[in-house]
Amino acid sequence: MKFTLSWLREHLETEATIEDIVYALTDLGLEVEGVENPADSLGAFRICRVIEAVQHPNADRLRLCRVETWPNGPDKPAEEVQVVCGAPNARTGLIGVFAPVGTHVPGTGVDLKPGVIRGVESNGMLCSERELMLSDDHDGIIDLPADAPLGERFIDYAERNDPVIDIAITPNRPDALGVQGIARDLAARGLGRLISPAAVPVKGAFKSPVNVVLGEDVRDGPCPLFVGRYIRGVKNGPSPEWLQTRLRAVGLRPISALVDVTNLLTYDRNRPLHVFDADKLSGDIEVRLAKKGETLMALDDKEYRFDGTEVLICDAAGGQSIGGIMGGLETSCTYETVNVFVEAAYFEPVRVAASGRKHKINSDARYRNERGIDPEFTVEGMELATRLILDFCGGEASDLVISGAPPQDTRRYTLDPERVSSLVGMDIAAETQIATLKALGFRLDGLEVTPPSWRPDVQGSADLVEEIARIASLTRLESKPMQRENTGVTRPILTPLQRRETMARRAVAALGYNECVTYTFIDKASAGLFGGGSDATMLANPISSEMSHMRPDLLPALLQAASRNQARGFADLALFEVGPAFHGGEPGEQHVQASGLLVGHTGARDAFGSRRAVDLYDAKADAEAVLAAIGAPAKLMVQRNAPGWWHPGRSGQFSLGPKNILATFGEVHPKILKAIGVKGPAVAFTVLIENVPIAKSTSTTRPALAISDLQAVERDFAFVVDDGVEAISLINAAKAADKVLIADVSVFDVFRGAKAEAQLGAGKKSVAIAVRLEPKEATLTDKDIEAISARIIGKVGDLTGAVLRG
């Protein structure tokens, strides 16, 4: 919302400076977003006199002017300056506007420097209105009357020295969408006196030939009040210069006197109006809901098709205006308009908002009507409009046509002066509180308060507190310590799952991965590759097709991030994210994943040849480290059948039992890498951190440590076994040979492939295991060791078909 200082002064008698006003506005909750002060941009342009203008010696179209200037004002010494000027009206004796060297010229964006034009020095500029950005006029330089005061600032002489203030209006303050409402707040704050001129009713000269009927479907809600007036014999044309200047200053384009009047009242009093060309209306006005399928060509040159919920202003021919939102093209005013019918109505805000949203019309009328204009101001608004139209366009006004009445306002709240202190924590005297409310237009009967009709946002006694605190200024608020709920040491506050998420995050980072935070929405194709992309997880209004679906998994975004980093020249990457993935579109259909992605090699090339491509076992080890960090049980099942975006032969899952998957690891499927544009190899893991059971015990005591001082023994065995037999089978078989003595079994060598098969036979490999025996009661004798070795060889043979390698 923009307004000028002079406009504000029509409503507020004040001695306050612009700085005081700006500070107060922001502090009152009418946040100032900007102030354009012409004195800042145009203060250097002063009125000058061309002593003599002669032909430029070297250019036909240029003139050489001796200009008398007053750089420091009219009562300071004058200075003569030579200026080269291309304007056709530059002539001897011209009174114009001069910009000295060093001035920034807003219309050209150029800072003036001393120059030489076609061999002649030029120091400064004689300006056109366009160069001052006062109008589009650049036919010539500004040509002032002979009595213009030489040396004065042009903005003072031309009355263009009017700062424009731009404020942000929160949705609860429709009253502040009018300059009057802004002035009222400032007056309540103590910055002056509210002096808005009252409307002087215009006596009707005849009965309006157009009558207004409120349809049954609108009169009890959608449009309870319609005030109309016929004005005949108007002469439309440009509005007066002062009005055009004012509208331009606040960013509006002057159109014609009739339209400009409606815009003036919209900004002055937040009273939108509509003016029909009465000669284009047929018969009486009827306000009703639209019929389903009915259409209207609106002022924005677009045709709207209605679904039956919209309010239409109709004549005998049909809908002519969308109530509270936008007028129709057919009945709009032009310069040829002679007879008009003016509308001031009240429309139910919710319906205006719904219709406006449905048809995507963002008009000024909708903006105001959906926030709620003052229904009690309808007649007065019409009187103000009538007076202005008669003043600007002449003509003769009819009696008012009033149909319906403002909606009943039953709001009444009790002021509890203590409440300001208990809710806000400021001490404000009761009489001050009452005075504040009265200044804002609230009516008081003792402590019973009736809010003004222009404040639809006031809906309870808490609002009264807000008004009082706001006008008093929250800067007066002194902080007051909040007592702890518990005395003593602060208790821990994180839930086990919250701690786990942090543990997982820091564990992965400790493994050397860089944490990313990627967008939660991704493109449909990528979502589809990872089991998502359904309509349930689709956004209805994505800002781009790259962000259309909630991610089913963290990997696609990490892979995209890897691809971008590869394009930047980073081939070896370790990226991770801990965050939500979505398995559906309902609230709560999300789960936390901790995903890590390794791409390329373990590191840069080095002098030791330690660089190697990342592989499945890197991802597996990292997944296990994360699981351990978040307290997963040590013994987990490893199964295959990871989802389709993993390499089918090089991926696995950790689970508790066959169903509860805790983590997946492996190579990313080469098709996925190709689709997302990642140069492999790429391995990854995803830990479903919520699936790890929460420890039931709350005891901090650990089980007693059982260790033996007896010498442990390690024995190695190499087996020849079918290539398809997994390491875990041999390990489990060996362990089964003696559950007490065998403390650990590990694979330390695997020999497979063509060379192995040549030695061991087709389809065979060799697997070497180390078995650690920890005696509990007595040191093992050679005989004991031989016996258990035989059992191991037997067990492994029985369970896996392996034979000891000869």
Next chain:
Amino acid sequence: MDGLDALKKKYLDGILAAADEAALEDLRLSALGKKGEVALMMRELGKMTPEQRQQTGPVLNALKDELNSALAARKAALGDAVLEERLRTEWLDVTLAGRHRRQGSIHPVSQVTEEVTAIFADLGFSVAEGPQIESDWYNFDALNIPPEHPTRTEMDTFYMHRDEGDNRPPHVLRTHTSPVQIRHMQQYGAPCRIIAPGRVYRADYDQTHTPMFHQIEGLALGADLSMANLKWVLEEFFSAFFGISVKTRFRASHFPFTEPSAEVDIQCSWDQGQLKIGEGDDWMEVLGSGMVHPKVLKAGGVDPDKFQGFAFGMGIDRIAMLKYGIPDLRAFFDSDLRWLRHYGFAALDQPTLHGGVSR
């Protein structure tokens, strides 16, 4: 005894001059071996008179000990020389880079969220969570934003798709963390003190806006909490967070879910384009706050006649940018490795109140 001195000198000189262990061994044998000169002389002791023996015995024993010590010392010296010679050949180029270790990092959003959590935990706030796909009731209605309220259009809300025939209002991506207030009140009632950090979404993308960002919500309910308490909590928070005493300025504003509402500015200065928090005469807007609206309390099942309190919401990304001098919000979500390394934090550098929350 002159003979003994000469003998001693001969062997000590020999030992000192021995070039290797073999020479030493030869010397040992010829002096102390079974038929060595000293051994043979000791054998003579038995033939002596007790008086002679008492005189000669200690002298011979001393000689034997001295030669043994000299042998051991020379042997050690020879060993050291050999080792030193070997080590001299074992030179490595220490300027070569060490074996590669990947250096992980924590994203600023995670780090700052933990910093904020640590500070509020000390004030007794626990952490609450809620879904990111949210029903429009929780995101709007319950927060006193009825359908068609202008705030809904101003929020740039992302809506979820609705199938034909499903006439429920579409779900939204939560536009703020405030719905967590309602869910928490419904589940746990009042009094309460919570913060709720997390991702939020607005359909806006330009230099200073991203369609996803992070907010932290605060809610404190009690019998007599006031806006003055809110101001204290925020000043305590910002001072702890920025590590310097920070003043706040409250400005009247409007949010549908609080009443009265205030925008909160923190004290700052601009010095040659450099922002400094906690000093100077300028103010920077950092959060929105207010006293929880009675309708919001009711929506959460809390009796507004018994409880009142405050709520606030601020941008995690924004305070991270202010604190750590990170210029561009969009880069937070771009996963540029150079950015992650430059603005990231060490894995073990977990913020705590006792160790400090600033890096």
